[in-house]
Amino acid sequence: MSSLHLLLVLILICPQILIQAQQPYIRKANTDCTIRNVSTSVLGYACNGVNKTCQTYLTFRSKPPYNTVTSISKLLKADPTQLSQLNSVSETANFKTGETVLVPTTCSCLGQFYQANASYITQAADTPFSIANNTFEGLSTCHAIQVERTDLTSNIYTGSKLTVPLRCACPTEKQAAAGVKYLLSYLVTWGQSVSAISAIFEVDTGLTLDANQLSEQDFTVYPFTTLLVPLSNQPSRSQTLAPPPPPTTSSPPKPPPPTTTSSDHKWVYMLIGVLGGVGVTFTVGFGFFWFCLSKRKRTINHRPAVSSASQSFEAIEKPLVKNLDVDDESEFMESLNSIAQSLKVYKFDELKLATQDFSPDCLIKGSVYKGKINEDFVAIKKMHGDVSKEIQLLNTIHHHNLIRLSGVCFNDGHWYLVYEFADNGPLSDWIYYSGLNSNKSLNWIQRIQVALDVANGLNYLHSYTTPPYVYKNLKSSNILLDAEFRAKITNFDLARSAEGQDGQFALTRHIVGTRGYMSPEYLENGLISTKLDVYGLGVLILEIVTGKHVSDLSEKVNKNLSDILEEVLFEEDNKKLTDIFDPRLQGNYPPEIVMAVVRLTYGCLDKDPSARPDMNEVSHSLSRILTTSQATDMSD
The missing domain is CATH 3.30.200.20 (Phosphorylase Kinase; domain 1)
Known part of the structure; x- marks a missing residue:
């Protein structure tokens, strides 16, 4: 009997085997609305628990207009009395923007998947993606919303009523045996790890990894996704308000090294010897190849190739x-x-x-x-x-x-x-302020939409092409605007394939690009990764909202770009904010939205590339800023 037949027989005979399976973590699948592979859990968590219905909990981060007990309860279809009691506040209380709110709900098995249904009336420009990731912050997915839609149109029209399946799950037999009573659907945000989230709720990291089919070798989590946290007791607000645990390393603690015998050491030494020999051979061979290649190039060009970084802001x-x-x-x-x-x-x-x-x-x-x-x-x-x-x-x-x-x-x-053809030409014609072209300008929402469009295009290059690409040539003149002022990235002559895993660097001696937009690690050391584009986008966003060219920002102010934003962020100097922002936008944006843009841009311009957000995170953040801006604009 083949292994496949044996597996089928075991499944038929022992269905309880399936009930032991944990839920797969969604990873970045929520950003690709074309995925239909249920193994990624994009449609919801599988009905593999002991119970078909159970009490469970969600987290939600307060934001206008969903920043009160009433509005959050209505959005997530939760009982306001239970929500207020769980968070130790009154039913008329307001939450601070960004505050983590615990939401009690009933999770039920509907078809193949667990879910808690919420209702939502669509607004202008809503899409399944924006509803799932902006309004519901990742508690649902565009895939699940599409499945629930009953209307016959491909577009979503304003005023439509949608059923939004919220991501939840009930404990499996294995988890129940270990004392798990609830599975909390926790919304991951920037800079968080499995161990840090587990520490918030005083849960063993291993249990959380296991609940999400993660491991100590595969533990990366992403913003706007849900992580199931197994709880033995009801969560409390004191946990979500507690100060974060002391900084830890970015990876889970490594298990203690196994004891080795002299025989083990012998194999280690033999392996080192073999690898060393291979390394020497490779180095000598590569050196000979490089010498021949360099010699050939000198013969063809009659001069040595010279790469240097221009000191001007020209390309x-x-x-x-x-x-x-x-x-x-x-x-x-x-x-x-x-x-x-x-x-x-x-x-x-x-x-x-x-x-x-x-x-x-x-x-x-x-x-x-x-x-x-x-x-x-x-x-x-x-x-x-x-x-x-x-x-x-x-x-x-x-x-x-x-x-x-x-x-x-x-x-x-x-x-x-x-x-x-892009009817409205390059972005550079629309954003720079000089008393001469003040009539040719973009409003606040148009500018944020352009920034989001650029981020989405770059995220596609980074995450959804095979192989992934680094654009390397970001500047305002390479962004074209169509008739609706939507952005299109052009001029791909400098784009190159990104080597290795996300964030892994490649090395080049040929520095090409536009000074001012180039990241420090690329300009100084020739290091290339997708974080190079993140830095360039940070510069572009700063130009978009200030109306100033990067050369004016850094040379006339005589400061690094990140230093300019640091003063605004940490000194809370509104006058400095007014000084650097485009005067054509004065009064057209609320301060909290502006500060969100400043914080995002500051993160993109971090000198340490590993500390910058990835383009997927930037896209999500800009999408949230755009949604809030549109809501504010409509309320005026």
Whole structure:
């Protein structure tokens, strides 16, 4: 009998085996609304508990307009009396913004999954993603909301009533035997770990890891996700208000090393010897290869390659012009043959017709022309040299915040890339304040929406492409605005594949980019990771809300960007906040929203790349800021 048949037989004979299984942690699956794999628990926690219905608890972080006992109870369909008693407050009490609120609820097995149902009336611009992650803070998912929808339309219309399944679970037989009475659905926020969350509720870290199918080797948790915390007693407000435990290392404590015998040591020494030999061989071989490669480059270019960082705020770019002989051109065309199979290949005459023979009247900027093909406007960029990597990347990415490449043309040694047209041009035309262009401006909500669009586009490159990419070229002139002022990232010539795991660094000696936007670790040491883009986005957000170019911010103020924000954050100096923010926005935003932007930007500009949030966290934070801004704007 095969192992598969044996497994099926065991499942049929012993269904109690399944009841021992714990719940899988959702990880980052909540950010991809196309996932339908139930093993990721995106639709809810499986009904594998002893009871089909049980008392359980959720956490929720207070925020306007959900910052009172009444409003939180109504949103999460909880009993206000029980909620007030659990949190030791009156039924008329207000919670501070960001305060953790304990919410009692009844969890029931409906179909395959546990859930506690809440009701929600949709607002303008709501989507399943924003409802799940902004309004309900991650207590539900876009996947679960889509499943519950009963209307026949693909869009969500204002005023619709939705059932929102809240994530909850009941203890399994194994957990009940260990004394677990409740499974609390805890909302993870920035900088938290399994051990820190367990310490809040005085729970053994191992039990929490086990409840979420995590381990000491695989323990990473993310904001806007729920972590099940097994409790033997009802939670109390004193736990959520308690000061955080002393700082610990970022990873769970390692188990004590096993005792070793002399035989074990012998194997260790043999392994070290073998690895050492392999390392020496690899080093010698790599050195020889590098020597040959360098020699070949010197022969071709007749000069050594020199990489240096410009001291100006202008772009540091590698040369695009590259002379190709007949053989090189043939190889170049062959390398792009497979790519062009799935792209529209235009005839040069078509592009001439579209641009009135590349008339100066159609010139947008540099070598980019506005054209019209089949009644649709396009942007046609004339390029030189090997552009195969950029075309290959643009041909494989599909995201509404990344510029779309619709076709290519090759003529007389030049490449012409045909892009979708962005009606309102580069962001740089809209955000910088000088008394001359004050009429061409964006309001507060438009600016936050642009920042969110850029973050979403970068998050797609970091987390949802294979392999992941680092953009490396973030600046306001590389962000285009369409007719609705939604942002699209363009110019991918400097993008490169991100090597290793999230946050792991690659190394380069060729520093390219725009000084001012480049992160310290990249500019000084050539270190590359997705955190490089996070730093660049922090600079861009600062430009967006201040109306000042990065050169003005750092040179005229004569301070590091993070130092400027530090004064605003920690000295609570409102005058300094007024001084640096765009005067065209004065009075258009509440101080608490501004401070949320300042805190986020300050985190993005941290000199330590490991301390910066990842792009997924930045996207979530900006989405929350946008939602709050819209709610404030509607109430005015």
